[in-house]
Amino acid sequence: MxxxxxxxxxxxxxxxxxxxxxxxxxxxxxxxxxxxxxxxxxxxxxxxxxxxxxxxxxxxxxxxxxxxxxxxxxxxxxxxxxxxxxxxxxxxxxxxxxxxxxxxxxxxxxxxxxxxxxxxxxxxxxxxxxxxxxxxxxxxxxxxxxxxxxxxxxxxxxxxxxxxxxxxxxxxxxxxxxxxxxxxxxxxxxxxxxxxxxxxxxxxxxxxxxxxxxxxxxxxxxxxxxxxxxxxxxKTQAQKTTAAAEGWSLKASVAGFRPQSCYKRPAEGVLQWIFSDGLASVSLFVEAYDPSRHQQEGVFASGATHTLTRRVQDWWVTAVGEVPAQTLKTFALSLERKR
Structure with missing residues (x-):
């Protein structure tokens, strides 16, 4: 993304x-x-x-x-x-x-x-x-x-x-x-x-x-x-699923943040995994890497919302949340492909 x-x-x-x-x-x-x-x-x-x-x-x-x-x-x-x-x-x-x-x-x-x-x-x-x-x-x-x-x-x-x-x-x-x-x-x-x-x-x-x-x-x-x-x-076609069923997991949990839900959007080829600590939320978006679209890794800020983009093997990960940039980095570095 x-x-x-x-x-x-x-x-x-x-x-x-x-x-x-x-x-x-x-x-x-x-x-x-x-x-x-x-x-x-x-x-x-x-x-x-x-x-x-x-x-x-x-x-x-x-x-x-x-x-x-x-x-x-x-x-x-x-x-x-x-x-x-x-x-x-x-x-x-x-x-x-x-x-x-x-x-x-x-x-x-x-x-x-x-x-x-x-x-x-x-x-x-x-x-x-x-x-x-x-x-x-x-x-x-x-x-x-x-x-x-x-x-x-x-x-x-x-x-x-x-x-x-x-x-x-x-x-x-x-x-x-x-x-x-x-x-x-x-x-x-x-x-x-x-x-x-x-x-x-x-x-x-x-x-x-x-x-x-x-x-x-x-x-x-x-x-x-x-x-x-x-x-x-x-109509937005979002199917409820689990990260494990889609082949994803976190190597280690991020303190206080618990998974809330997970959806996949087949038409867009995007998986969204949502976490919350009760006040702040973080969404991890995962899609197949496309070199023509996914060209810039980095961290971007707009007000309280930070966005991080990162390539993980053959996948492109976008982390978004009203949290410090370091929190998104922790999520992104912990995300791993299980299959």
């Missing part, structure tokens, strides 16, 4: 980056039924898991309309208008891009439709996980605390709402830190910064305008997902 081939990954992340603030661990539906942690009830400092569980729970119980802006240290900026409806069990969203090419993206649970007006095309795909922040598949998982520490560092207002400012500091150099603004009453995240090892802001995602508990209905958004007459539907 060439460097330009991973740009759609970046663009998709920017369009759906509000998930950093609202979706918070796609798939953990049962969390809403959990009681508040004892430490939170007693007014003590919350642990990293208690903060993340609170943020996650809020995303399943608050409908809203807002304007969302993502900016990076490189000067890149993307914005979108978002309508988010939920009932504690299901989530439906509409995201309309306000910058770049006109786009509307709808997500209903794991179904994602992207409407592209200039080509009168609807791109349809299923996403078991959006790979967004945080990836808490199991709310009771305590391993995140082995790699991150959390502390409340202040109060600020964001988009008209009072918020706790929470610092998530990594305990090693394999991951970035985060500064999170969590709305005081509900816990919903309204702003997030990704920080490098020196505390510099690599990327910021925030609501510039937000209406909580807005009158937005799941049924109304679902009706808007109907494909207009005369439009073409393109």
């Amino acid at each position: 060439s460097r330009t081939a991973v740009l759609p990954f970046r663009v998709a992340r920017l369009r759906l980056a509000h998930g950093l603030l609202a979706l918070c661990a796609f798939g953990a539906v049962g969390l809403a039924a959990h009681a508040a942690p004892p430490a939170a009830r007693e007014g003590k400092e919350r642990t990293v898991n208690e903060w993340l569980q609170r943020m996650q729970k809020a995303s399943y119980n608050r409908s809203y309309i807002g304007t969302f802006v993502v900016s990076s240290s490189t000067g890149a900026m993307s914005s979108a208008r978002i309508w988010h409806a939920c009932d504690g069990q299901r989530q439906v969203e509409r995201v309309e891009s306000l910058s770049g090419a006109p786009r509307q993206t709808f997500r209903r649970d794991d179904e994602v439709l992207t409407f592209v007006p200039e080509s009168r095309t609807v791109r349809s795909e299923q996403r078991e996980s959006l790979g967004l922040f945080p990836e808490l598949q199991d709310p009771a998982d305590t391993t995140i605390a082995q790699f991150y520490a959390a502390r409340r560092v202040g109060n600020e207002r964001v988009a008209g709402y009072d918020a706790d400012v929470v610092q998530l500091a990594p305990k090693d150099s394999l991951r970035f830190g985060y500064r999170i603004w969590s709305e005081k009453k509900s816990g919903l995240v309204v702003k997030l910064q990704t920080l490098d090892g020196d505390g510099n802001v690599l990327e910021q995602a925030a609501f510039s305008e937000l209406q909580l508990d807005a009158p937005v209905r799941i049924s109304k958004l679902s009706q808007m997902m109907a494909v207009p007459e005369g439009w073409r539907v393109e």
Whole structure:
């Protein structure tokens, strides 16, 4: 996969980056039924898991309309208008891009439709996980605390709402830190910064305008997902598999990162292996080496996202993630062909 081939990954992340603030661990539906942690009830400092569980729970119980802006240290900026409806069990969203090419993206649970007006095309795909922040598949998982520490560092207002400012500091150099603004009453995240090892802001995602508990209905958004007459539907053909079944493995695991899923796309000849530590995610893309396309090995950065390209025997590997470059190098050097 060439460097330009991973740009759609970046663009998709920017369009759906509000998930950093609202979706918070796609798939953990049962969390809403959990009681508040004892430490939170007693007014003590919350642990990293208690903060993340609170943020996650809020995303399943608050409908809203807002304007969302993502900016990076490189000067890149993307914005979108978002309508988010939920009932504690299901989530439906509409995201309309306000910058770049006109786009509307709808997500209903794991179904994602992207409407592209200039080509009168609807791109349809299923996403078991959006790979967004945080990836808490199991709310009771305590391993995140082995790699991150959390502390409340202040109060600020964001988009008209009072918020706790929470610092998530990594305990090693394999991951970035985060500064999170969590709305005081509900816990919903309204702003997030990704920080490098020196505390510099690599990327910021925030609501510039937000209406909580807005009158937005799941049924109304679902009706808007109907494909207009005369439009073409393109379905992404991704088959779920395992890295072992495709002949790949890691010589050694990367501390804190666990495999989440693996897909192959026969039409493109690409395998994608996804890892997460609960907050950050890494994707390894593998395809047959083509000297006419795969000409430059190296590491490239865009905001908090790093991309590494490397030839491995007769294969071309592209590693992408919101992690330090060294983490991607560790993954790439550990990847090996078993057959």
